[in-house]
Amino acid sequence: MREQTIMNQITGIIAGFDFSVPLHHYLKNYFRQHKQLGSRDRKIISSGCFSYYRCAKLFNRCSEEERLAYSFYLTGEKNLLSEYLFNKYSLTEKLLINERLAALQKSTSVLSFDDAFPFIRHLSEGIDANAFAESLFQQPYVWIRIRHGYEKRVADELLDSEITPVVTHKNASGFLPITSLTSLSSYLEGYFEIQDFSSQETLTLLPEKIMGNWWDCCSGSGGKTLMIANRFPEVNFLLTDNRVSVLENAQIRLRKAQVMNYKIQQLDLKKTPSFNNIFDGIVADVPCSGSGTWSRSPENMWNFDESKIDDFAKLQLNIIKKVIPFLKVDGLLLYITCSAFAGENELNAQMLSSDCNLTLIQQKVFHGYSHHADTMFGCLFRKNQ
Incomplete structure (x- = not known):
């Protein structure tokens, strides 16, 4: 079964990852060594690994397969493997992350945020601990900063490429993480930079x-x-x-x-x-x-x-x-x-x-x-x- 094969790939990567390099570099090297994996499988494997490291600490009392299933569920990832796991563990779709977490708390052993993120007491004053902890379950947007004088050129190319920002704050625009921006001529010509909103x-x-x-x-x-x-x-x-x-x-x-x-x-x-x-x-x-x-x-x-x-x-x-x-x-x-x-x-x-x-x-x-x-x-x- 293809789903089981992909799941074995993910659990094998997790078992072999030693944190000595960033995860995305480790995955790039892994895919170079496993060229038989197609682009769709690589995306599912990457998604599974990142979802696991975002959420799996909440499910320390569960099996690796369950931890992966619940991690996919919390992050809201939808792909061939996540759909298979959702069906297997009867995970019904919920719109909001706190609704998904509440559903898991009823059906399985879920640790508290304090257990999954044991650094809450160190947070800066004014940071909402629960909101910050919940944000760790979601991949942020990709944000861009457009150079002065090039706003129209960038906007026109985004429109022509059928790329729409999810949100715009001031002069910054945020896009879904899967959005391909670095191949745009506006980026290659230096008309915009990829830079996080808070950094801006x-x-x-x-x-x-x-x-x-x-x-x-x-x-x-x-x-x-x-x-x-x-x-x-x-x-x-x-x-x-x-x-x-x-x-x-x-x-x-x-x-x-x-x-x-x-x-x-x-x-x-x-x-x-x-x-x-x-x-x-x-x-x-x-x-x-x-x-x-x-x-x-x-x-x-x-x-x-x-x-x-x-x-x-x-x-x-x-x-x-x-x-x-x-x-x-x-x-x-x-x-x-x-x-x-x-x-x-x-x-x-x-x-x-x-x-x-x-x-x-x-x-x-x-x-x-x-x-x-x-x-x-x-x-x-x-x-x-």
């Missing part, structure tokens, strides 16, 4: 006008620089990261977006920088637990030790202490994490204020779980005399 919202922390020289000190592939340059094209940027590959990707993206006023430098902020630059502003999108993105990468929740929260908080504080000497007096520091944990967010903001001679202007948790997006934190500081 961090720009709202900046004042109406910024100028001068800015340092994107943990730049990754340049997403924050691209966003700021789109709004403030006169700003000059230095992008640094300790990974050559992401800096190469940043350069490709910046050129494609026609951003010219930048420099790129490989830099390890575990050491004190040796250059003499003084900046008007610094963007620090610091390394973090990534807990605000676990709905996209649910496998990371399975392998997470809560002691890492303190480790990341110390790393973040050390990075800021390394870069603050290069910020001019009255200069701005934009501190960003993709974490949902207070220790990396508002508690670290308090430490930064006291230890780094900074005045906190504003801070905000971006509740991505309300928008099918990532949950993030950002705060803006001004350097004192």
Whole structure:
């Protein structure tokens, strides 16, 4: 039976996955080694694995087949295998996730959110614990940010391609995860970037006008620089990261977006920088637990030790202490994490204020779980005399 064969593939992947690489990379390698699998089977297998890691912790007392069936049910995935399992376990369709969870609680042993997500006590103030936990069961939308001046071109191509956003907030549009966007000429030409809604919202922390020289000190592939340059094209940027590959990707993206006023430098902020630059502003999108993105990468929740929260908080504080000497007096520091944990967010903001001679202007948790997006934190500081 085809359904059983696919299920065996999924359970075999789960048994062999050791969390040493992201799940999507592991699946790509698996499919390269099993070229006999067709595209439809690959989609079902991928869906099954991600559904399992999103939900299966709730069903620790069940068999692997039951855990997969109930995980498919909670995530609302519909495919050949899920339909087979729904019929086998008499799972009737429910529209809302809380209705599906309630139905499972009546018929099987379901753990509480506290058991499935044992980090609730660490969440930042203002995060709705139940809403955040429920969001982990659903894959977020794919969000895009359109460059100024290219709105009509992108809209026309989306219309011609019969691609419709599920939702639009401000200048951001969200699409179902299965939507193919990277093959569009608008994307290839750099007219829009794929960037999560909450990530785009961090720009709202900046004042109406910024100028001068800015340092994107943990730049990754340049997403924050691209966003700021789109709004403030006169700003000059230095992008640094300790990974050559992401800096190469940043350069490709910046050129494609026609951003010219930048420099790129490989830099390890575990050491004190040796250059003499003084900046008007610094963007620090610091390394973090990534807990605000676990709905996209649910496998990371399975392998997470809560002691890492303190480790990341110390790393973040050390990075800021390394870069603050290069910020001019009255200069701005934009501190960003993709974490949902207070220790990396508002508690670290308090430490930064006291230890780094900074005045906190504003801070905000971006509740991505309300928008099918990532949950993030950002705060803006001004350097004192």
